[in-house]
Amino acid sequence: MKIATFNVNGIKSRLGHLLGWLEREQPDVACLQELKSTSDTFPMLEIRALGYEAIWHGQRSWNGVAILARGEKPVEHHRVLPGDPADEQSRYIEATVHGVTVGCLYLPNGNPQPGPKFDYKLAWFDRFIAHARQMVDRDEPVVLCGDYNVVPTDADIYNPASWRKDALLQPESRAKYRELLDQGWTDAIRKIHPQDPIYTFWDYFRQHWEKNSGLRIDHLLLNHAAAPCLVDANVDRWVRGQEKASDHAPTWVELDLSKAKSKPTRKRA
Numbered sequence: 294m295k296i297a298t299f300n301v302n303g304i305k306s307r308l309g310h311l312l313g314w315l316e317r318e319q320p321d322v323a324c325l326q327e328l329k330s331t332s333d334t335f336p337m338l339e340i341r342a343l344g345y346e347a348i349w350h351g352q353r354s355w356n357g358v359a360i361l362a363r364g365e366k367p368v369e370h371h372r373v374l375p376g377d378p379a380d381e382q383s384r385y386i387e388a389t390v391h392g393v394t395v396g397c398l399y400l401p402n403g404n405p406q407p408g409p410k411f412d413y414k415l416a417w418f419d420r421f422i423a424h425a426r427q428m429v430d431r432d433e434p435v436v437l438c439g440d441y442n443v444v445p446t447d448a449d450i451y452n453p454a455s456w457r458k459d460a461l462l463q464p465e466s467r468a469k470y471r472e473l474l475d476q477g478w479t480d481a482i483r484k485i486h487p488q489d490p491i492y493t494f495w496d497y498f499r500q501h502w503e504k505n506s507g508l509r510i511d512h513l514l515l516n517h518a519a520a521p522c523l524v525d526a527n528v529d530r531w532v533r534g535q536e537k538a539s540d541h542a543p544t545w546v547e548l549d550l551s552k553a554k555s556k557p558t559r560k561r562a
Contacts, residue, residue: 294321294322294391294393294547294548294549294550295318295319295320295321295322295545295546295547295548296320296321296322296324296393296395296436296438296513296545296546296548297318297320297322297323297324297438297529297543297544297545297546298323298324298325298326298397298438298439298440298511298512298513298543298544298545299311299314299323299324299325299326299511299532299539299541299542299543299544300325300326300327300399300439300440300494300511300539300540300541301325301326301327301328301539301541302327302329302539302540302541303327303328303329303330303539304325304328304329304330304335304336304357304359305329305330305334305336306537307537307538307539308336308339310532310535310538310539311325312339312340312343313535314529314532314543315340315343315345315361316343318529318543318545319363320363320543320545321362321363321390321391322360322361322362322363322367322390322391322393322395323345323360323361323543324358324359324360324361324395324397324438324439325349325357325358325359325360325361325397326357326358326397326398326399326439326440327355327356327357327399327440327539328349328351328352328356328357328358328359328383329352329354329355329356329357330351330353330357331351331352331353332349332350332351333351334351335347335349335351335359340361344363344364345361345362345363345364346361346362346364346365346366346367347359347360347361347362347367348360348366348367348369348372348386348388349386350372350373350383350386351383352382352383356382356383356384356399357383357399358383358384358385358386358397358398358399358439359386359397360386360387360388360390360395360397362388362390362391365390365391367388367389367390367395368388368389368390369386369387369388370387370388370389370394371385371386371387372385372386372387373385374398374417374420374421374424375420375424376420376423376424377416377420380417382401384398384399384400384401384417385397385398385399385421391550392433392434392550393433393434393435393436393519393548393550394428394431394433394434394435394436395435395436395437395438396424396425396428396435396436396437396438396439397438397439398421398437398438398439398440398441399439399440399442400414400417400418400421400439400440400441400442400443401413401414401417401442402414402442402460402461403415403442403460403461403463403466404459404460405460406458406459406460406463410460411460411463411465414442414460414466415465415466415469418466418469418473419469421473422469422472422473422476425437425473425476425478425514426476428516429476429477429478429516429517430477430516430517431516431518432518433518433553434515434516434518434519434522434548434550434553435515435516435518435519436513436514436515436516436519436546436548437478437513437514438511438512438513438514438544438546439511439512440510440511440541441470441510441511441512442460442461442466442510443461443466443467443469443470443510443512444456444461444462444467444508444509444510445467445470445471445480445483445509445512446467448488448490449491449492449508449509449510450462450492450507450508450509451490451492451501451504451505451506451507451508452506456508461508461510473514474514477516477517478514478515478516479514479515479516479519479520479523480512480513480514481512481513481514481515481523481526481546482509482512482513482526482527482528482544484520484523484526485523485525485526485527486526486527491509491527491528492505492507492508492509492528493507493508493509493510493511493528493541493542493544494507494508494509494510494511494540494541494542495507495508495533495540495542496540497540502533502534511541511542511544512544513526513544513545513546515546515548517554518553518554519548519553520554521552521553521554522548522549522550522551522552522553522554523546523547523548524547524548524549525546525547526544526545526546526547527544527545528542528543528544528545529542529543529544529545530542
């Protein structure tokens with residue numbers, strides 16, 4: 294089973310890129326972020342023509358998340374992150390797909406920092422950590438994937454010095470990510486590629502794509518049940534190389550669900 298995450302950076306303007314990627318790579322599940330589209334303009338007909346069903350939560354001009362599933366309609370659990378009923382930003386959606394619980398997130402960027410946007414980032418992160426804690430020990434596989442807007446370590450960026458003031462590298466942001474991992478989540482990319490420079494994002498400035506000056510901010514985290522299923526993880530870099538592409542590339546894991554780890558059944562006395 295292949296589960297991917299892809300910040301499309303505008304689904305209407307980059308629909309051709311999305312459809313071309315789905316047709317070529319055929320992930321079983323695709324989590325999308327930054328739809329930048331209202332819910333009623335989501336291109337469901339074009340996506341369904343490739344054999345996918347979907348759930349989504351749009352928002353005008355920015356944000357927006359979706360979960361696509363090949364050959365199956367995702368069974369929705371949440372379309373907002375629990376913990377703050379007043380928060381109306383479309384940044385989280387969760388469903389069961391092919392027996393796996395999948396959480397798709399677009400964590401706040403937090404720039405400029407310090408300031409209210411960075412405070413919102415950290416508060417949102419706290420809510421996400423609290424929600425994740427309820428899923429890490431579940432018997433069924435859980436994958437939390439998306440654009441986390443966190444560069445976990447200096448090894449995950451081409452040049453840390455040039456980004457030191459950015460919210461993505463702040464000690465508070467990195468501490469929240471470590472707190473999340475410390476619950477027991479497995480960072481799939483780092484599990485498969487412990488030392489390699491793996492990037493998922495290249496901005497549009499100073500030929501950063503051409504020079505491979507990238508950052509790793511798109512992550513797929515596996516709970517205790519899903520971690521033993523991990524077969525492979527990587528980035529579909531070719532998508533980023535297309536004309537007028539998103540500044541992110543799809544990032545994915547491949548799971549062998551026959552290896553799913555469940556808690557031992559207790560014998561009755």
